[in-house]
Amino acid sequence: MFDRTVLEAPSVEVAPLLLGSVLHGRGVSVRLTEVEAYLGEADPGSHAFRGPTPRNRVMYGEPGHLYTYFTYGMHVCANVVCSPAGTATAVLLRAGEVIGGLDLARERRTTSRVDADLARGPARLVVALGIVLGDNGLDLAAGEVMLELSNERPPFLQGPRTGVSGAGGTADYPWRFWIPGDPSVSPYKASAAAKRSGSATL
């Protein structure tokens, strides 16, 4: 359960609040350590940039729901819908630390050799939680996948988004947030940042 009004804010404000929060999905619990904000039609990197489509209509719905989508032919990513109905902003869940249902998470992610890799990356996190494409639109307050907002405000860093192709995948939109020093984030962040712009450490 959570206070849905918190999620009515724009995704850039919600994103840091999700850090440290816990997502429970079908027997596995993950503490979020890295997220990314998407600002709907104002954001060239968002699926909603070119207006509503059958796929992204969930983002236009009420906050606190799950938005899932298929990408690169074989991966599913998950977002938390933010902002009031009619506004298409969302927060992409990029990485987290498995804190419950460890054995089950290991079964789902047989390619991970260390626990820190179980939910390191958007598609990996989705697999670890047992989320599938059909969960699109699920209510995170009462569904099989539940969000538990943290009362704490862990320290976080902010930087350019990664993996976004075309316009929008630049430092013009520094809407990636992560908890510094967490093992489920650091290697990913370091190599991706170095690859893009030399060094993006803040």
Next chain:
DNA sequence: GTCGAGATTATCT
């Protein structure tokens, strides 16, 4: 440890 290239399919133009 870091770096580079290929895989594979739903969705949109």
Next chain:
DNA sequence: GATAATCTCGACC
């Protein structure tokens, strides 16, 4: 028909 909010594997240091 082109594109994509990625992952994995193999080569190299």
